[in-house]
Amino acid sequence: MNRSSVRLLHALRPDGRNLWMVGDAKQSIYRFRGASSFNMARFGKEDFANGKRGRLKRNYRSVPEIVESFSSFATTMCSGDADSGLEAHRDGKGQKPELRTVQRAEQQQVALADAIEQLRSEGFAYRDQAVLCTGNEKLSTIGQDLERLGVPVLFLGSLFERAEVKDLLALLSVLVDRRAMGMLRVACWPDFTTSFSDVAAIFEHLRAAEHPSGSWLQHVDAIPSVSDTGRQTLSKLAIALSGFDQTASPWTVLATLLLDRTRIAARFGVSEDLADRTRGIAIWQFLNFMRVQPAGRGLPITRMLDRVRRLVRLGDDRDLRQLPAAAQHLDAVRLMTIHGAKGLEFGGVHMPGLNSDTIPRTPPAPPCPAPDGMIAGAEGSALEAYRAGQAEEQECLFYVAQSRARDRLILYAPTEKSNGHSRPLSPFLDRLGSALTRRSVVPARPLPVAAEARGVELVIDGRLRFGAPQIALYESCPRRFFYTHVLHVGGRRTTTAFMHLHEAVRSVVEAVIASDVPVTEQELTDRTDTALADEGLGEHGYRAEFRDLASAMLRFFLSGRAGAIAEAPVAVSINLGGEEILVEPDEVLMRPDGIRAVRRVRTGHMRSAESKDVGAAALILAVKQAYPGAVAELVHLSDGEASELSLSDRELKGRTDKLSKFLGDIRAGRFPAEVSSRTCPNCPAFFICGPTPDGPLQKKFA
Ligand SMILES: Nc1ncnc2c1ncn2[C@@H]1O[C@H](COP(=O)(O)OP(=O)(O)OP(=O)(O)O)[C@@H](O)[C@H]1O
Known part of the structure; x- marks a missing residue:
């Protein structure tokens, strides 16, 4: 009962005659839609005066x-009383x-x-x-x-986070993703089992030259270093997907694949195993979701994938969590x-x-x-x-x-x-x-480890070498780090106009740092316009607003350099137990007050943990090592702020230990996912995050 329902009742029956209401104030759990025990308390008094009131005291349900x-x-309870x-x-x-x-x-x-x-x-x-x-x-x-x-x-839970549905999303993404990162999951299907080293060879091949999305499957013989078994499996996958390319409709692809070209649907259909039955229901639900997609421009699969991200981000996938009535009889x-x-x-x-x-x-x-x-x-x-x-x-x-x-x-x-x-x-x-x-109680058996939580069999040739921002990504999500910096498949996919604006600002900042002569006001304006045009924003509907934003960010950047002497920044290598962290400051300024500032410049806003994460610690360590007496600064152009980094000795020791631990975990192949329904839908690896193919993965970093 919320205020609107009371008002509606009032409109229908102003004198309250023949109204009967039952409720339990101790069960008011619908606050999010305005219902509260307060509404019940005043129902028979203020809202409809002189109502008769009684209490139900007998419980028939429980022992x-x-x-x-x-x-x-x-x-x-707050909403209860002694009675x-x-x-x-x-x-x-x-x-x-x-x-x-x-x-x-x-x-x-x-x-x-x-x-x-x-x-x-x-x-x-x-x-x-x-x-x-x-x-x-x-x-x-x-x-x-x-x-x-x-x-x-x-x-069912969140439909799009279920393993079997993610498997299908990953497979579809292979048709539209030039880097085919979906193969990580497809390689784990019993129908298309492929070793990790073969999958890594595919990624290598796709990185080396541009291929239209999905087309590589028709030429698996051209991929170097894939094993014979790998080639056979990939040919099977090519046959299962033949006739489909990046323009295909997701529903047609999956219906054909699941029902006609593989035994996947049949297996779920005849299985006596309840977990398989639930998987079958999830796939059925997912196919129904895909059959009706809103009209729009662009590739149907890409549009569907973007829609899934949006639905999960907004928590708008609730209807899809409901089990169909036919499932209710299952024991x-x-x-x-x-x-x-x-x-x-x-x-x-x-x-x-x-x-x-x-x-x-x-x-x-x-x-x-x-x-x-x-x-x-x-x-x-x-x-x-x-x-x-x-x-x-x-x-x-x-x-x-x-x-x-x-x-x-x-x-x-x-x-x-x-x-x-x-x-x-x-x-x-x-x-x-x-x-x-x-x-x-002390349970007699352990909890079996989930497939996606198992470590990766990583064979590293030589030492590890990562940049400070890279290792900071390990801190926020080790799994995302794995996709992005170990497998090199997790880069940004869809760029928005706003991201292009930041790219434009970034390019001007880099040009200013690289140039020896100070930039005049007119040059700055010209460079900004050119950079925005290069990023495709010259004709954008918001070009004037983007230009204002870019100018404000760049003016702030230049104001920080006023009166300072710019020195050439050098990359600093920090050695941690034989592994290497590379810190590349964006600029080094000798300020008029005689203090040297080693700065990292970002176009965006500062994240809340950024000044205390391991990336910040690496910058401080680099400054101590290569620029004694200098201060380390994080500059965020969208905030219009430069903040000096300060970590107490204890904090710095803690972060340094953490850095060493992270490097040890990376070497040991530990990349657990930091799962969150808020951040995961924005991750490039959203559809593929999960188990990895069998077998060792060879890597060389330094
Ligand atoms: N007069 C009765 N005699 C025997 N059993 C009853 C009687 N009234 C209700 N029950 C049983 O008590 C249980 C609870 O009833 P019901 O679900 O109607 O209560 P409720 O007030 O809606 O519960 P809640 O609000 O806690 O969900 C049911 O199993 C119902 O069959």
């Missing part, structure tokens, strides 16, 4: 032990809710799988058990872990968000992650809060109202989750962080009173 647990919690408890209608022969603690996070999923099997042996079918979490990302990980542990789950554990489970009930409910950093969660302040005083019934500023509402909703979520359980409720929490420090339990647990039993 008394579980009712006692959430009722005791309810009496302490919030319920009486159980069922007989009291049930089991108390349990908290099962494990030491480390990865043991939690094993404990969960063990408990699911235990309940099954007690007579609760998989389909009568649910795992509830607050968010889809967590569910996705749990779902994959449970499948690896042999527990069938009913959960598999339900994985749901608490929001998704509202209104449902299960014999056994499992709730992992009962830690203080998970529930209650304190979300960051909203970027655009409602104006103060706008939220009816709220006290304090808009931000305080937001915080209070969030705190209330976290309690409600926990209440809803518990009250889904008919017979068994099992909660889980790890007690140790990955660094060995203790990980506090959720404060909500203490509010369940004596209704909760607690025990710590």
Whole structure:
């Protein structure tokens, strides 16, 4: 119930006669669409005066032990009161809710799988058990872990992040990507298994000369250093894709490939394995998505891929997460968000992650809060109202989750962080009173490692050598670093006009640094215009705005050089345990105050971690080594700011140790992905990120 629904009711029935409303303030979890317990509280008073009010006190669903647990919690909730408890209608022969603690996070999923099997042996079918979490990302990980542990789950998750769908996206991308990075995944398909060294040979071949996208498949004999088996498999792939090129329709390509030219769809169709059935459903859902694509200009596959990125970035793929009704009969554990489970009930409910950093969660302040005083019934500023509402909703979520359980409720929490420090339990647990039993469990088996988390068998000839910005990328996502700087396939693909603007500014900056004579105002204007035109922005609808932006950035750049003497920047090589980090300052200035500044110039904005990351540490180390007494500066032209880097000795030591560790991890082939639904859709490797082909990969860096 939100304010709009109250107003609508008012318009329909101003006097409130014959209106009947039922609600549970303790289950108000729809704040994001304006529903709150406040609306319920005033419904029969202010909104429709003189309403009669009653309380429903009997719970028919759960065993008394579980009712006692959430009722005791309810009496302490913001939206509850001393009379919030319920009486159980069922007989009291049930089991108390349990908290099962494990030491480390990865043991939690094993404990969960063990408990699911235990309940099954007690007579609760998989389909009568649910795992509830607050968010889809967590569910996705749990779902994959449970499948690896042999527990069938009913959960699609984000369709485009599912392995079998990514496999298909990667295959389609091979037709439109000149560098064919999708081969990394296609080479892992049972139908087209290709060794890592053969895939690396394809990448090498495509880098050496320009080939129209996908055309190389018709000439596999021309690729040097591919093994005979590799050639045979690639010919099979060429036959499977024959007749299709970069202009093909994605639906036709996949329907033909899956149904006519391979046994892939048939295999999923006849498989008895529940995980295969879910994969089949995901592919069916994906094909349906592809069949109807909005009209537009450009290559259909590229357009579809761009649309997928957009949908995931905006979280607009929600409809595609829904399982079709036909899947509901499958005997598999339900994985749901608490929001998704509202209104449902299960014999056994499992709730992992009962830690203080998970529930209650304190979300960051909203970027655009409602104006103060706008939220009816709220006290304090808009931000305080937001915080209070969030705190209330976290309690409600926990209440809803518990009250889904008919017979068994099992909660889980790890007690140790990955660094060995203790990980506090959720404060909500203490509010369940004596209704909760607690025990710590030690699962007998380990969690099997996921295919994509396995290391890469990297054979490195000589030492490692990376630039400072490259190693900084390893810090933000080791997997992206692997694609970009080890395999050299992850470069930027689609460039926007805005990116061209930055390229134009960059080229003027480089020209200014390279030139010995100071630049006049007129020259700067001319150079800016030429650079913008070279980048294809001369006729752009926003050319005037782009020109203003470029001029402001370049003026700021020149103002930083005023009165300083520019020296030729030299690259500095830092040796770390025999490996090498190369730092190339953009410019070195002797300032009028006699201080030398070694500067890194970027056209964009400064990222929040940039002044403290390992790239910054490498710049400081380079300055210490080659320019004693100088200061290191990060210049960001979009911010109009130059910031001097300062790391305490302790911080610098920490970052240096980190740099050494990263180099060690790279040598050992460790490239875990830093998965985030916010940043991943922007990554060039979004569609291919995952497992790598079998076999060793030879590399030489220095
Ligand atoms: N009078 C009754 N006698 C026996 N069982 C009942 C009765 N009313 C409801 N139940 C059972 O209790 C359970 C909960 O009922 P229902 O789903 O209608 O409640 P609810 O208030 O909508 O629950 P929630 O809001 O928590 O999802 C169901 O299994 C239902 O069959």
